[in-house]
Amino acid sequence: MSTTQPGMFQCGSCKKNYKRLDHLARHVRSHTQTKPYKCHVCPKAFTRPDLLKRHVAGHGSQAGDSSVAEQPRYMPGRVSKACKACSTNHLRCSDEKPCRRCQEKGIECKWNDSMELDSDFQSEEQQQDEAIFSQDDASSSMAGFPDHTSIGSTSGSSVMEQPSLDMLTPQTSHSLFQNLDPSMNTNIDPLFFPLPDLNLLSGGWANPDANNVDMYTYNQLDDIDLRFLDSYNTSIPFEVRSIQPTPRGAQTPRATSHTDPGEPAAMCTEAFQNSHWKFRPNAKDHAGAEEHNLSLPATDSAYPSPESGVALESNTRVTSAKLEGPARDRILMMVVNSCRSDHLSKAVASFPSAELLDTLLQYYLTSPVTHATSFIHAASFNPNEKRPELVAAMAACGAVLTSDPALSKLGYAIQECLRIAVAKHWEQDNTLVRDLQLTQAFVITLEMGIWSGLPRKVEIAESFFNPVLTMMRRDGKFKRSVYSQSKTMQSPGLVSREEWFQWVEDESFKRLAFRMLSHDANTSAALLVSPSVSYAEILLPLPEHADLWTAASPEQWNSLKASRRQDEPLFVADVIDDPDILNNHTDSVDIYVAIMAVLSCTWTMCWEYLQLSSLQRSRPRRWNTLVTEMRKDELLKLLGHLKLSLSADTSADPEIQMRLELSLLHLHMPFEDIQIFAGMEGPERARAVYPTVRDWVKSEAARHTIFHAAQIMHIAKHSPRGSMRGPMAIILYHASLAFWVYGLLSDQSSLSRALSQNVYLDEPDSIALQRFKGFGQGQPCIRWRTEIQGEGEVVISVPLSQPDKVMEAVMGIVRSNFTGMPVPHLTEKLVQLMGELENSAKRKLDA
Known part of the structure; x- marks a missing residue:
């Protein structure tokens, strides 16, 4: 006697099991009340594709469209038109037979078998599909679906039987998903890619039947398991908005014929060429x-004295x-x-x-x-x-x-x-490579060069960081052993000035090492280059408390040191392992330096993940994406934990807040591709990355990205006057670029925008924001405080669907931060670049 096996796919809300991914996805929509299948004629939406097809057919009959009426009931998909050779090798086949590939290879092109079915069988097959969906809806309260015998008996006169779900193979699974709904665009949804044989999966995905133990004997994951988990991990079966049905007689184009993906890049390329990223040397450039x-x-009326500046x-x-x-x-x-x-x-x-x-x-x-x-x-x-x-x-x-x-x-x-x-x-004297003051002076000049906004100085500062880093590294300044623990004197009056100076020099080297770590991370984010300092080599203890560092005399220093408990030194690795530990060492550690060091190390980890994930974009993949996605999840958890563990005083620092949001921003976005699409490398490269950026804009990751970008914008609004320079200006530019590309490429019709509720991204997290990030519900907006003639200063709502207005708002924030002050050169160059992006968005929307 056969027993029904429970399905391997389980709902996270009601714990019901299903045998197929598409059944589970449709069940989840009953919880979320989402209707992903939208009519291309009217604003109505439906939960099932067959309801949408019936509705669209009604539009055709009402309009008396003969072309719709003449369409056959079943339009074979792309795979059903392929010949045997192309189908076996998973290659694109042409509509003309014999196909071009077979002619070029000199092989026989066969296509007149089961792939060309008569119209009678197609109608019966479609009836079977509708029966499957109707049975699924009727049994929504059951724990599983009917087995394949009930499905196969839907039409007793069929020439061929529907493939058994329990005997699913990589070949039959693809044709089965093709036949379930011909209108579904399975070519772009990874959910419909061929799945491995489910009977070969060695892992226990559901509770096994006690009478059928042999199927679950082996619980180790093999290559087939990992490939399945890879596709399951990268293609979320509940991302219902990625399944867009195409009505009969209408094919949605990938891009409108009059739209050139490289047009925005063509307008902004010159601005990028003149930015601080591009140094074009000429004969006039020298030391x-x-x-x-x-x-x-000389002093005159226009420039009264140098001190006046x-x-x-x-x-x-x-x-x-x-x-x-x-x-x-x-x-x-x-x-x-x-x-x-x-x-x-x-x-x-x-x-x-x-x-x-x-x-x-x-x-x-x-x-x-x-x-x-x-x-x-x-x-x-x-x-x-x-x-x-x-x-x-x-x-x-x-x-x-x-x-x-x-x-x-x-x-x-x-x-x-x-x-x-x-x-x-x-x-002249190699012993001076260990001199503290010369090293400090050189690091200051490097910081000036990187944030100057002058291409030559930026390139020199980037390249000259490696020598001073090598000197510090070879001297062991990133290791624990060179920093001796200072001893507390028994009496404050007996402390020697020489001992205080020795502690000051050791502590100065330690703080200089962390300063270089922070500078390296900021340079990496600004120039999109690999960090030179590894998080694994930061083995020195964290600096001691700021009160000891700012003590005015040896006696005050020794008195403060004697009054504090002598804890074991704390390291960056300890804080990364448990960010809450900083709250237990507020009396012994310089919290600001410690947080900046941790943020620098987490940026290096994020960069490591971004570089590895960039190798995963082309197939075949060398690494399983399950590993990289788990790494991303761990980094998100670490940053979230760090954000929650910050004290009120520390979290009020705008630089700390912005650097934390920057790491979260980049974890969700392909920033290099977006910058190339904006024109960094010219229109041709922009056209090449356009498909990647366009697909990203439609994903949940893009919605998380613009949320973090809005948080950066909110922090910038409330930053101290004159602080939008250097790293903070770069971070704000990154956020503005995320706004620009999302508003430019997101598909938001005027009707859907009118009916959607505004969701303000630059506010604290809320239920409305959670719905937008998870399901895309609502119209994303930001708030902008501006001057209106006759009304004074007012706060207006700017939807992200108007990227030109959003860029104007971001530039307004920068300018207001320097009211009555000269704007630094780097900040001014970034504002000019944002202005070019604004103009390109305006021309794109007006076209």
């Missing part, structure tokens, strides 16, 4: 090209000692030794005064953008005792931060001299 900027312009309050001084004349002379001597003789006289005559250099130095140390005091020990910093290269680097960076044109040129000119001067010191 001494900026030396004429070493002298400040520095907005520094009198009570914001960090160092107690002021920069004096001898220190200024040492900086000038360093500049003179790095300059050509042509500009020496002018540079010496108009070089900045000691007062201006000191002001720029304080501006750098107090800037909330640089976080300079996180790796420069301000309490022991005396500019008159430090190396002139370090003091000059800090003053040059302060000059660039002012965004004043004359001071910025001065800062970049000094930076060019420093790049040569520091390298000259290292070449």
Whole structure:
């Protein structure tokens, strides 16, 4: 006596089992109340394809369309027209017989067998399909479906029997899915790809029958299991919106004939060519090209004084000692030794005064953008005792931060001299490659170059990071062994100044190593290059608490150290393993540096996943995507856990928030393909990646992407004035590009937009947002605060279906962040690029 085996596919809501994926998908729609089969004539939608076909036929009869009436009831699919040779090899066959491939190969083209059925059998076969669906609906309250005997007995006079579901093979499964519904476009839905023989699956997918144990003897996963899991993992059977029925007599084109996928790229290519990513060298580019900027312009009414470009309050001084004349002379001597003789006289005559250099130095140390005091020990910093290269680097960076044109040129000119001067010191005396101050000065110049927005400086800064990284790596600064644990003195009065300085130097090297890690991750995200520092080599302990780092004297330092418990040192790997552990070490660890280090390591992990998944886009695949998708899930869990574990003070930092959202953004989007589609590599490459980007826009991952992009936009709105520069400006640009491509390629008809409820993506997560991300329900929008004449400042809703308006809103956020201030060069270049994207979207929508 045969017993009915329970189905291998189980509903996550009511736990009912089904034998086939399409049956389970239709059952899930009864829970979600979704109607994926939409009429192309009217706005009605249906849960089943046969209901849609009947409805569309009614439209044809009402309109008296003779072409619809003359259509045969069953239109054979593409595979049924293929000859035997093409069908066996899974190759595209032509409509003309004999086909072109068989003629070129010189083989016999056979097609007059069971693949060409008469019209009577087609009608009976379709009746069987309708019987299957009707039986399935009638038995929705049962735990399983009828077995194949009841299905096969639907039509006793059939010439051929319907293939048994229990005897499903890779060949018959494909034809069975083809025959279930001829209108389904099975060529683009991976759910309908040939499945392996279900009887060969060795894993126990459902509870086995006690009387039939032999089928479930082996529980190890073999190659067939992994291939099945691969297709199940990458093709979500419940993604019902990916199954779009095509009505009879109507074929949905892949792209309209008048639309060129490379048109937006053609408009933006020139803007990308002029961006900081592309350096096109010419004969005028050389090391001494900026030396004429070493002298400040003469004071006049348009430029009253150099100090007027520095907005520094009198009570914001960090160092107690002021920069004096001898220190200024040492900086000038360093500049003179790095300059050509042509500009020496002018540079010496108009070089900045000691007062201006000191002001720029304080501006750098107090800037909330640089976080300079996180790796420069301000309490022991005396500019008159430090190396002139370090003091000059800090003053040059302060000059660039002012965004004043004359001071910025001065800062970049000094930076060019420093790049040569520091390298000259290292070449003349190799022991100086271990010097802390020279290394700090060189890292500051690299940061200036990467965020300058000047293509030559960006390329030099990217390439010159490897030498200083190698020096730190070879000196063991990324390992635990070189950092000795400082001992606490029994009496605060007995602590020596030398011991404090030794602790400061060790801690400075440690913080410099983490600064380089963060800089490397930011560079990787900005230039889309592989990180140079591996998360696996960060073995040094996290920096000690900020109160110890900012202690003003050896006595205060020792007193604070004696009052704190001596915990075991904490490492980045500990925080990645359990982000909550930081909340237990708030008194012993610098939380800001620790979070930035963890975010840098997680970005490296995300990049590793993105690179591996990019190899999976072409078949045959070398790696099973089940592994990569599991990696993605783990990264999403880690970032979600880290986001929840942040304290209120830490989570209020906009840079931390934006870097966290950036990793989540990239995990869901093929950013490199999107940037190529936007015009990074020209119209031809844009046309090549268009199918990939178009398919991504229709996926659930795209909806998650624009949600994180909107969160980045929300953070940018509330960021401090003047902070949208450097890494934060790059992150906002990434978010804007996600908005642009989604609005440009998403299929949202005017009728569906009018009937849909607005879903605001730049708000905290809600039920409406969950429905949109999961099922695409609602019209995605963002809020934009703008000025309207006669009404003042108002908040308006901008739908993502208007990408030109969205880009205008993003540019408005950047400009409002610099109200009354000069905009940095990199930020201005990104705004110009967004403007080109806005214009291309406007022309695309108007076409």
